[in-house]
Amino acid sequence: MSPVTARTAPPPDSPVLGGGRPAPAERRAPAGRPVRDAASPRPARSRPVRPGEGRRPDRAADARRRPAGRPSPRPAAAPLPVRVLLLPVRLALVPLALALHVMRRATGGRPWLPLILLAGCGIIALHATTLQLNRTIAERDVDVAKLERSTATLRSEVSRLGAPDRITRAAGLLGMVPADPQGVSYLSSGDADAAKAAKMVVPPNATWQPSPNPSAQNGDAPDADGDAATGAGPATGTGVTGASPTAGVAGATGTTGTTGPEGATGTTGATGTDGATGTTGAEGTAGGEPPAGTGAGTPDG
């Protein structure tokens, strides 16, 4: 590529650059380097010219070439009434023009380019993050729905397993039998019964220890080798209902078994059926010591 034209630096009094301002070269002169005299002619510097540039009209040159007495061609001014009528439109366009101007100024410079690029990248990243978040939410929603379904399934399983019918069957297989409602009867108390019962209440034995065999606590048949075993040591049996109620005495309601002379312990006294000992009473009395239950038989008033 060969230079087509060579342009020389304009003179300092050139109306285009403004004679009052120092030339850029002068402003940017490094320290210690002789500043070139503004008045001295700048050495001619050639610059490669792009194709077609030579044919571009140089308006400044045109202006310079234009005769001083001839005014530049300007559009003919509209008549006053029209201008008055257009005034509101012009005023309305002022903010737009200002905004455009600001935009042009703001984005025209090179520093804005990376900033815009960065903002663009940020928007894309934000969008991607939102998308990712949406995806996570959707996955969680699916998980939640799955868990809800799973919970419902497990709940139905629990209710199936805990159904009274099933429990009853299972208990039956273990040898349990439902309590016989007909085995329960009620005794009527006389006026003196409350006082009598109150008299029989004794403080608990401080030396009493719970049996290590839980079945004995529940009034079940004590284990052969447990502490509650009959015949070995103090008998721990269910409360014997007082002196065995005899015929004609309407049963005996055993109070909670209390300690006997040898620390024998009775559990809940039974509710006696008519004239009989309690249904669960009178057990565990085979110890070496006398039966210890103190539950009193209350004669039918």
Added chain:
Amino acid sequence: MRARGEPVAMVVDRRLRVLFLIAMVLLSLAGMRSVWFAIAKADTLRDRAHGQQTIQRDVLAMRGEIVDRNGVPLAVTEPAADVSVSPQQVEELRRQSPGQEPIVLARLLARTLGVDQAETLEKITSRKQFVYIALRVPETKIQRLRDLAAKKDPRTGRRAANLVPVHLEPRNRRIYPNQAMAGQLLGGYGDYDKALGGLETSLDEVLRGRTGKVLQTQAGSGSALSRRVVEPTVPGKDVELTLDARIQAKAEEALQELGQTYRPKRATAIVMRPDGEVLSMANWPRVDPNDPAGSPQYAKQNTATNFIYEPGSTFKAVAVAAALQDRVVTPETTFTVPYQINVADRTIADSHPHGTETMTPGRILSQSSNVGAIQVGLRLNERKGKDAFDKWMRRFGFGSKTGIGLGEEQGLLLPVDQYSGSTMGNLPIGQGQMVTPIQIASLYATIAGRGMRHEPRLVRKVGDKPVAGSDGRRVLRPAVAKEVADMLAGVFEAGGTASAVKVPGYTLAGKTGTSNVVDPDTGEYVENRNVASIAGFAPARDPKVVIVVVAEEPAGGGYGATVTGPAFADIARFVLQYQKIPPG
């Protein structure tokens, strides 16, 4: 080619122009194409994209649970789905490369859903649009189907099966964990999310909830990108009943014994509190709501609310209570009661021959004298007008629904203007009107509740909100209710018709009833075909529980006390002990 003498710059310039021109042409073509897509093909493309990227799914609302008053589940819901297959898609899959043979899918479905493989294969290779493979398949099985289908072949790296042709319609699978307990009361739940009677139908609005819709956008891989709730899912509300599962079980056990002993067509036992809360509504034969097709239609009916019958002597309490309330008689009023009485053209006799006796209203009840009850009814109408007895029947709730909130019969009362001369010879002894067992229970609850009549109710809570019971309406003065209760206690005492029915420690009050069945062909009462019943409450002095037992046509006939008395005593004994009601 550069022409001789032509500068290089000019050549470059021209090439750039050409390139620019080509680029512009291409750009224009692309622009025109995009305009074509945006305008001409917009709808089609939008639909296709929408179809590929977004899927609208129904989110099933889980049906609410039904629990008893202690929280024991009576009906629970398990997520399930109806599994269907599109044979067309099966065929498309087969044609693809690599394809999937229908047998692969049939084998997988048969293995996971427990259906017949050959039958499934036949179905999925048919020419139908879609075929159902299984209904209400539990979630666990569906998950197994998915898991097995997703299993990859280690050699080929391909999935075991492509489930694209398989469609799942979410459904509720209702489970009744106690099997047949309260079967008729609960009703049932069938295919296609349809309630099949009982509480399931009457509470359907509350239990059902609302199925929601979710719009899911998904990536090409199938993973969800976003979910948008189009319609929110509203789960069904749980319902807590007034029922007590243990009392219900006991009542059913008692009925089972009655059924095995007397072989009635059907029987029912109602246990309720005087304030109208129903503790048990048992039916015999039992029906398992888990298997609605496994029972005959007649057995599925809730006898407690849908069986209408002539109440017989249990209705005599209405005549006596009405006469006492209207001050037509007092407990001391005496009636001269012969063995039989003529009312218009009809002669009515007592069940057992006896000479002319003097009876008080209390004795009329305890001896269950037909003649005495008719005399009381006639005296009431004589003093208070010919519609007095009719008004009293209606005041006690007969002839209209009780408002229990179930599908129920309202019974039948003859309008007063259609009375014949002998009608009043029937009505006071429980003939000539049709009632339901729940109406009788309501009558005795009114007497037990010191004259306040409450609507029977079954629902205690909906969601977390308690359902308020009715305030009640006073029907009898408390003193009158107590007088009637005392008279009814005489029925269970020595000399009463139910003297054999006892619960040690407690005094019972009530009335037995035996009414013959009318032959629909002849219109006459048939011997040895009757409805045996007993209605009462306990303890008589401070009633806490009302029990009604009715058995339709026990084998060989049989009186109310004989057939239903043991079941009554059995239930009363259990309930009184279970509810820790002090003896009295």
